[in-house]
Amino acid sequence: MHRKWEDSSRHHKLAAGAALATPLYKEIKRLLTETISAGEWKPGAAIPAEWMLSERFKVAVGTVRKAVDELVNENILIRQQGRGTFVAAHNRARLMFHFFHIVKSDRVDSAKDTPLVEMLSFRKGSANIEEAAHLGIAVSTKVYRIRNVLRLVDKPIIFDAITIPQALFPKLTASTFKGRPNTIYHLYQSAFDITVVRSAERLRARLADIETAELLGVKVGAPLLEIRRVAMSFNDAPVEFRRSLVNTEHYEYFSDLAKNS
Amino acid sequence: MHRKWEDSSRHHKLAAGAALATPLYKEIKRLLTETISAGEWKPGAAIPAEWMLSERFKVAVGTVRKAVDELVNENILIRQQGRGTFVAAHNRARLMFHFFHIVKSDRVDSAKDTPLVEMLSFRKGSANIEEAAHLGIAVSTKVYRIRNVLRLVDKPIIFDAITIPQALFPKLTASTFKGRPNTIYHLYQSAFDITVVRSAERLRARLADIETAELLGVKVGAPLLEIRRVAMSFNDAPVEFRRSLVNTEHYEYFSDLAKNS
DNA sequence: CAGTGGTCTAGACCACTGG
DNA sequence: CAGTGGTCTAGACCACTGC
Numbered sequence: 001m002h003r004k005w006e007d008s009s010r011h012h013k014l015a016a017g018a019a020l021a022t023p024l025y026k027e028i029k030r031l032l033t034e035t036i037s038a039g040e041w042k043p044g045a046a047i048p049a050e051w052m053l054s055e056r057f058k059v060a061v062g063t064v065r066k067a068v069d070e071l072v073n074e075n076i077l078i079r080q081q082g083r084g085t086f087v088a089a090h091n092r093a094r095l096m097f098h099f100f101h102i103v104k105s106d107r108v109d110s111a112k113d114t115p116l117v118e119m120l121s122f123r124k125g126s127a128n129i130e131e132a133a134h135l136g137i138a139v140s141t142k143v144y145r146i147r148n149v150l151r152l153v154d155k156p157i158i159f160d161a162i163t164i165p166q167a168l169f170p171k172l173t174a175s176t177f178k179g180r181p182n183t184i185y186h187l188y189q190s191a192f193d194i195t196v197v198r199s200a201e202r203l204r205a206r207l208a209d210i211e212t213a214e215l216l217g218v219k220v221g222a223p224l225l226e227i228r229r230v231a232m233s234f235n236d237a238p239v240e241f242r243r244s245l246v247n248t249e250h251y252e253y254f255s256d257l258a259k260n261s
Numbered sequence: 262m263h264r265k266w267e268d269s270s271r272h273h274k275l276a277a278g279a280a281l282a283t284p285l286y287k288e289i290k291r292l293l294t295e296t297i298s299a300g301e302w303k304p305g306a307a308i309p310a311e312w313m314l315s316e317r318f319k320v321a322v323g324t325v326r327k328a329v330d331e332l333v334n335e336n337i338l339i340r341q342q343g344r345g346t347f348v349a350a351h352n353r354a355r356l357m358f359h360f361f362h363i364v365k366s367d368r369v370d371s372a373k374d375t376p377l378v379e380m381l382s383f384r385k386g387s388a389n390i391e392e393a394a395h396l397g398i399a400v401s402t403k404v405y406r407i408r409n410v411l412r413l414v415d416k417p418i419i420f421d422a423i424t425i426p427q428a429l430f431p432k433l434t435a436s437t438f439k440g441r442p443n444t445i446y447h448l449y450q451s452a453f454d455i456t457v458v459r460s461a462e463r464l465r466a467r468l469a470d471i472e473t474a475e476l477l478g479v480k481v482g483a484p485l486l487e488i489r490r491v492a493m494s495f496n497d498a499p500v501e502f503r504r505s506l507v508n509t510e511h512y513e514y515f516s517d518l519a520k521n522s
Numbered sequence: 523c524a525g526t527g528g529t530c531t532a533g534a535c536c537a538c539t540g541g
Numbered sequence: 542c543a544g545t546g547g548t549c550t551a552g553a554c555c556a557c558t559g560c
Binding site: 340341 | 527
Binding site: 098103105198199200201202203204205206207221223224225226246248251252253254255256257 | 359364366459460461462463464465466467468482484485486487507509512513514515516517518
């Protein structure tokens with residue numbers, strides 16, 4: 001009855017009081033992540049019902065649920081009662097909620113304006129020290145560099161400089177972005193099978209230089225918020241490094257450290 | 262056997278397809294929070310074992326666990342296998358981990374320096390519009406205002422202006438802070454029974470004015486990171502409004518939106 | 523060793539969705 | 542209505558702590 005005793009591969013205590021056995025649900029979680037990552041279940045599609053997964057993996061439904069719980073918590077899966085469990089897809093709402101933190105400063109409710117992206121340039125290049133460090137690649141590795149201006153309510157507010165490794169995005173060209181109504185993370189996902197699942201950001205204050213001042217319509221020496229973001233896929237694999245400069249005269253960066261109730 | 266049918270107060274469907282019954286574990290969570298908030302279990306102390314709670318509340322242990330799970334997730338409770346479950350106390354490690362986000366910019370590991378706090382002033386006053394809005398109180402409500410300079414590795418890096426309602430902190434005086442080796446949130450908790458459980462922060466870039474420039478040892482017009490924090494207790498009740506100005510020449514604000522694996 | 527939380531199982535029933 | 546996730550229960554055993 002008790003599965004544990006049927007499977008001798010678990011609970012392997014090493015000689016010298018070494019590493020502990022991984023909980024079964026963590027293993028299921030890993031298998032689920034792998035299956036998603038391998039493309040068996042596509043973004044936006046439903047994964048099999050929990051009872052099916054429990055049969056497939058030969059574990060109790062409760063164990064599957066605990067694994068799914070964590071993936072839902074990490075925004076990799078989305079549960080919908082009565083419908084099923086789905087692989088999170090990168091739509092605009094998701095981007096705005098999880099990856100766009102600029103809000104109008106006079107809004108108490110922290111509602112967000114949707115940015116309008118205008119590409120300034122698209123170039124090939126070699127990773128500098130900073131880019132290499134953040135992307136976990138060697139210096140001089142080939143990268144793409146994309147520069148955008150983001151407008152909020154018609155005014156240029158954000159200047160983005162994006163760096164991504166060429167190896168991850170084969171045959172990417174400037175025209176790939178043309179006429180795409182979706183977000184760039186949706187493009188990563190739909191065209192290159194790369195799913196951004198989380199990001200880490202570092203912020204500091206900067207003075208606007210001549211170029212940025214012109215782009216954002218501020219004076220040289222105006223204060224700008226600089227954001228350095230590393231976007232990561234499964235297993236914290238770095239995917240994109242982005243440096244943003246934000247005119248925070250009427251907008252702010254909102255950081256809610258609230259937990260998931 | 263099934264508790265649901267013994268308790269008729271739950272599952273109350275209102276006439277016009279109205280509000281849903283609250284899950285039992287949410288109710289248990291509320292009771293736990295209330296009990297902590299009422300002071301029956303003190304910060305740092307263990308709460309009763311799960312089986313005791315399950316008897317006390319007349320529910321299954323699994324239901325208690327689910328409630329405790331969420332409170333652990335919100336950093337209100339701390340589980341320690343083999344020892345028990347404890348009410349989170351505000352020690353320095355906890356503060357640094359959850360409420361202090363300034364890291365040295367050249368450190369990849371995002372290790373933090375411990376700030377040395379020097380109080381500049383302690384005054385009574387009346388809430389202005391901004392303070393009132395953030396603290397959820399009426400304009401002109403009586404408040405305390407505390408101004409600090411925080412040094413990191415001997416250099417003044419942060420200027421803090423803290424505003425708290427007098428009603429929440431009876432008989433607070435400047436000398437209350439004298440010779441306290443602990444953090445201010447520890448003081449709130451130990452001397453006033455106010456536990457800060459989460460915070461929301463808004464960031465922007467600013468230019469240093471004369472006063473701040475002098476305090477932080479930078480030039481007038483130097484770029485500073487401004488952080489407006491609202492610290493909250495249980496049920497998101499605002500407790501403290503803090504405006505920080507940070508010299509981000511060698512330090513950064515680190516925002517990791519990682520989830521709890 | 524007793525006592526705690528951590529994992530896993532098994533099964534019942536509820537709430538919601540969509541045909 | 543069938544099928545999905547959501548809640549709740551009950552009980553076994555494991556892993557860890559501290560006496």
